[in-house]
Amino acid sequence: MIKREWIYAWALLLPAFVFLITFTHLPAVQTLLNSFWTTPKGRRASVFTGLGNYEQMLTDPIFIKAMVNSAIYAAITIPASIVLALVMALLVHRSFRGVGLMRMSFFTPTVLPLIAVANIWLFFYAPGFGLIDQIRLFFGLPSANYAGQPDTALYSVAIVAIWKEAGFFMIFFLAALQTVPQTLREAAAIEGCSRWTFFRRVTLPLIMPTTLFVSVNAVINAFRLVDHVFVMTKGGPDNASMLLLYYIYETGFRFWDTAYAAALTVVLIAILGVVGIGQFFIADKRVHYK
Amino acid sequence: MHKSQDPIQITSVSRAFGETHALKDVSVCLQPGAFSVLLGPSGCGKSTLLRLIAGLDQQTSGTIHIGAKEVTGTSPxxxxxxxxxxxxxxxxxLNVAENILFGLKxxxxxxxxxxxxxxxxxxxMGLSALLDRKPAQLSGGQQQRVALARAVISERPICLMDEPLSNLDAKLRTEMRVELRALQQQLGLTVVYVTHDQVEAMTMADQIIVMNQGRIEQTGTPHDIYTRPATTFTAGFIGTPPMALFDPADLADGPLPDVRQPHLIGLRAEDMHVAPSGPSARITGVEYLGADRLVSATAGQTRFIMRMPAAAPVPPSEFPLGWSPEAVSVFATNGQRLTQYDFPTPSLAQKDTTHETA
Structure with a gap:
């Protein structure tokens, strides 16, 4: 009887397994294997190079540029979007006239597709007639092309990501803030606790599980969300806004150097894995779960 | 330190939430060093009054003084x-120690x-062994002690308590009543205690403030409030079973005062008995409680409950009702006690001995 139940169980799980293995596990393993071989060309079949592709990275100036850019991009977008999300959540975590409208407007960027968001921001950045340039010209400042200049392109892409993500994280913080009981606030008020002290000593520790969850997501998104780069800068000018994932796309699907792209992918996954697991191990000790 | 000479004087305080009036023109003085209990059914405004004293809420009108200082508008x-x-x-x-020390820090x-x-x-407070625990690792009674310890360590003279025992089981509640009262006495605290449980009020209070629908019905010692309720609301709210309220016609030819206006006669369950002669009553049910028996009966149109010792024989289904004339309360039809008909009892003039221990 037991054996028969097992057959049913496997039969029911089989369709899910087939799709999961075909589209997730096999490609992942294949990617890892491909990264040790050269890219097959018309005249020359693929040959085993061992760590050849990885050695190539060390001397690849665009890869190094992409790594540096990704690090800067993550260092800006992760803390900025989390802090902004928390500030917005605190702003709308009370009742006043129009709070619903305010919550909705904070959340709207989340609903929009990133491609559309990038197009909106292209208009903001557009030199000459864009929103930012109109303000600059009004104050008598010269026209500026933020998305089109090497020294500002990366930051203008980062701002779009922050704008897009903060609203989404706000929802989590808002939900977390609403689980902090009102009586704790009152008990602290009786003791003469200022609002800032209460926030620092009670609210922040109590919403730590959410902060951890949000920060893991922010890290993943910092490497994963590159749609707006396609629309706004295509990694340029002069690779100024080149991010790791965008570089993988370019290598793999524009230059068709699939083996090198596979090696880059392995690096990206390794980075995400280490950072994500590290966050949990380090932060977990300091997080109070109910 | 704890001891305070400052009374809490509440003068004509009202609190409205939009159209609803949680408190209507409430005035009362809470004595320093006394255990004052705000007692009333849900929604009577007792918690609102406590929050106004604490400064967690602001009154719509009226003033609150603590000692000579007016505290209206000041922070908690x-x-x-x-x-x-x-x-x-x-x-x-935070662990127990950090919780207790929060205010001091x-x-x-x-x-x-x-x-x-x-x-x-x-x-x-008997918490020495638990200082490193988190609240989730404590029982309800232990959490209660931590909350008390947090109030005690502040060494503030006035302690406000909002139904602090209502989340405890019955046995623990009985123990904590005794402990709370002892703690208040030992530290000389001025306690303002909100509850809907009349047993808590009767056992702990120096002064009970009975509230109903945003107004104060009566202020007095537990003994006063039990034996001489000022209104029919208090008569019906205090006491288990509550005071029976008779139409005087149903008690005709009993020992009643001569009242020359429409009125009601109030009698406590234990002040009634089976008499050799008197107005006739009919039994509708008997409840056995161990030490006592509660006899439900009707006299004329009035239903009432009479308490008798369990050792006494169950009365026949029709019996003559008797009562002690000095225990009679007389109420006007608007619910107010008519004090001119109170029987002058020497015991009431004595010092209140409700909580005297030894």
């Missing part, structure tokens, strides 16, 4: 009160003094 901290919440309001991420009390006060209070 400036009122020098401590508070124990029904939910205990312990910080879940916020107010930047020196570390040496903090440690010293913590040791003393933890010992007094």
């Amino acid at each position: 901290n400036d009122r020098n009160v401590s508070m124990v919440f029904q939910s205990y309001a312990l910080f879940p991420h 916020v107010r930047k009390t020196p570390k040496a003094e903090r440690t010293q006060r913590l040791t003393r209070v933890a010992e007094m």
Whole structure:
């Protein structure tokens, strides 16, 4: 009887397994294997190079540029979007006239597709007639092309990501803030606790599980969300806004150097894995779960 | 330290939430060093009044003085009160010691003094072994003690308590009643205690303030309130079973005062008995409680409950009802007690001995 139940169980799980293995596990393993071989060309079949592709990275100036850019991009977008999300959540975590409208407007960027968001921001950045340039010209400042200049392109892409993500994280913080009981606030008020002290000593520790969850997501998104780069800068000018994932796309699907792209992918996954697991191990000790 | 000479004087205080009036023109003086209980059914405004005293809410009109100082509009901290919440309001991420010390840390009390006060209070409340635990690792009774310890360590003279025992089981509640009263006496605290449980009020209070629908019905010692309820509401709210209210016609030819206006006669369950002669009553049910028997009966149109010792024989289904004439309460039809018909009992003139221990 037991054996028969097992057959049913496997039969029911089989369709899910087939799709999961075909589209997730096999490609992942294949990617890892491909990264040790050269890219097959018309005249020359693929040959085993061992760590050849990885050695190539060390001397690849665009890869190094992409790594540096990704690090800067993550260092800006992760803390900025989390802090902004928390500030917005605190702003709308009370009742006043129009709070619903305010919550909705904070959340709207989340609903929009990133491609559309990038197009909106292209208009903001557009030199000459864009929103930012109109303000600059009004104050008598010269026209500026933020998305089109090497020294500002990366930051203008980062701002779009922050704008897009903060609203989404706000929802989590808002939900977390609403689980902090009102009586704790009152008990602290009786003791003469200022609002800032209460926030620092009670609210922040109590919403730590959410902060951890949000920060893991922010890290993943910092490497994963590159749609707006396609629309706004295509990694340029002069690779100024080149991010790791965008570089993988370019290598793999524009230059068709699939083996090198596979090696880059392995690096990206390794980075995400280490950072994500590290966050949990380090932060977990300091997080109070109910 | 704890001892306070400052009474809490509440004068014509009202609190409206939009159209609803939680408190209507309430005036009362809460004596320093006394255990005052705000007692009433849900929604009577007792918690609102406590929150106004604490400064967690602001009255719509009227004034509150603590001592000579008017506290209207001042922050909770400036009122020098401590508070124990029904939910205990312990910080879940802090351990017992940090919870107790929270206020002292916020107010930047020196570390040496903090440690010293913590040791003393933890010992007094029996929490010394639990200082490293988180609130989630404590039982309800232990959490309650931590909440109390947090109030005690502040050494503030006034302690406000909002139904602090209502989340405990019956046995623990009985123990904590005794402990709370002892703690208040030992520290000379001015306690303002909100409850809907009349047993808590009767056993702990120096002064009970009975509230109903945003108004004060009566203020007095537990003995006063039980034996001489000022209104029919108090008569019906205090006492288990509540005071029976008779139409005088149903008690005709009993020992009644001569009242020349429409009125009601109030009698406590234990002040009635089976008499050799008197108005006739008919039994509708008998409840056996161990020491006592509660006899439900009707006299004329009035239903009432009479308490008799379990050792006494169950009365026949029709019996003549008797009562002690000095126990009679007379109420006007508007519900107010007619004090001119109170029987002058010497016992009431004596000092209140409700909580005298030895």
